[in-house]
Amino acid sequence: MGSRVLPAVFATFYAVVFAVLLFVPYVAREYRRRGELGAWTAVLRFAALLYLCGLVDYVLSPLPPITPGFCRFVGEMRPQWEPLRSFRGVRPPGDWNGVVALLAHDSVQQFVLNIALFVPLGILARRLLRRGVFVVGAIGFATSLLIELTQLTGVWGVYPCPYRLFDVDDLIANTCGAVLGRFAAPAVRLLPVRPSGLLPTQPRPVTRFRRLTGMCCDLLVLWWIGSGAAKLVDIGLRTGVLQHRWWLDATALWFGPALFLLLVAVVGGSTPGQHAVRLRPVAASGRRPSPVAVLRRWSVGVGGLGLVQGALNLAGLSSVWLAVTAVWCAVHAVGVFRNRDHRGISGRFAGLHVVDAREPRQQPTVAAAT
Structure with missing residues (x-):
């Protein structure tokens, strides 16, 4: 691979890694600063990140050995x-x-x-x-x-x-x-950037894009927590602080993070992804969902994914985690598109809807598709 191509490959890899790590904070910041996440604005931000990574790579690489x-x-x-x-x-x-x-x-x-x-x-x-x-x-x-x-x-x-x-x-x-x-x-103005013109504090419709973005955020949070916990477990095993147990890896990677997300949903009323895109789950009456409804939604959603992945890890089938995650994402994405209110499979199973978190709690409404 040529000396001019290889830095571009590395720059793309680093940009994707940084984008994954910064995705949830970026989404939460955009929804609070602008009230929405513009797709083309996100593309420009990623282009800036890719350019900076490329600039560093082309300037410094290849780093010769001393x-x-x-x-x-x-x-x-x-x-x-x-x-x-x-x-x-x-x-x-x-x-x-x-x-x-x-x-x-x-x-x-x-x-x-x-x-x-x-x-x-x-x-x-x-x-x-x-x-x-x-x-x-x-x-x-x-x-x-x-x-x-x-x-x-x-x-x-x-x-x-x-x-x-x-x-x-x-x-x-x-x-x-x-x-x-x-x-x-x-x-760059030729790009189809169409801001809504609403204030950041004004509610927006619950669109498919918004729901899928929130689901991606939940999936990333599950993965981040699991990766961090697994790294800590690995350090503990190497230093002798922990002793290996047959359930330790599965708990660190999947069971523990899934239960943590359940705790966050029960206490906070919404998942980290829903909080990032400023959505709030409500019961059919418009009230805050009961813990049982939250548990049902979690068991079919990201929590169920964590439980299945943990079970596969215990069964020695951890190599199929990526395929299982891909199927899970595809099924839930189809569920979002097939429902008019975009509540998805887990929402239907739990009898819950999602509304804009900026909607007054005194008058909860289920946002319609646009």
């Missing part, structure tokens, strides 16, 4: 302080063949690529921060300077000497790229 004689191996990297020095010897084109030769010149290609690398930064700085040309240019310059200083200092002292060149031409090209991105940012 071996004896490392500085002799990489050679002496003296900073290049003369502006546009890389264009020395580049002749202006006199005809079409000259233009082709100019575009094929290494210095020209490097300069253009450095410009293109920072165009997304200018777009994101304009769209996400709402800043003008001067501020966007300053952000581009500061980011480029940080990169160049990282290279000049050998990743801030990690390496005994620089293994990449500090070049003032990169500062110029990167800053120009950020400014160009600022002027290209209006093109």
Whole structure:
């Protein structure tokens, strides 16, 4: 795999990992700050995350191993302080063949690529921060300077000497790229972003997208807690604090997190995912659901998934957890789409509906599909 492709692969992997880890806090923040989760806004946020991961990867990777004689191996990297020095010897084109030769010149290609690398930064700085040309240019310059200083200092002292060149031409090209991105940012308005125009405190309809987002949040919370608990158990076993028991892994990974989510639903009245997307389960009368109804909903929903996965773990069939989770997600997603009020399979089984948490409790209403 080429040196230009491999960093992109790693950047995509890291961006997906960070997106999964930050998904629930991001959803909860958007519903409280904006009142809703815009799909295209989320895409832009992920694009920003992917770009930052890619920027770090392309700047630092590949990280060479520190071996004896490392500085002799990489050679002496003296900073290049003369502006546009890389264009020395580049002749202006006199005809079409000259233009082709100019575009094929290494210095020209490097300069253009450095410009293109920072165009997304200018777009994101304009769209996400709402800043003008001067501020966007300053952000581009500061980011480029940080990169160049990282290279000049050998990743801030990690390496005994620089293994990449500090070049003032990169500062110029990167800053120009950020400014160009600022002027290209209006093109992002072509994306079908349609805010509702409502205040963050005003209720919204209970849509399929919203219900599925809440279910994804519950699934992630179950997985996070289980992964964290399993890691603690592993540390305890390695250090001798815990002794291995046949039920320990299944309890840490699945049973414990599932019971924790049940406790949260009973005490708080809603699951973490419902709380994130600002939904509240109610009985048919509009009142808060009884503990029995919450238990029924949990047993068919994320709690039932945890119990099944824990049982499979005890039976030595933990390798099928991904397939079981995929089937569970598909079945419940179909249930959300087949119900007009989007309460899903677990809601129907428990006799519960979901309403916007911003609806007054004195006058609970079941939101209709839109």
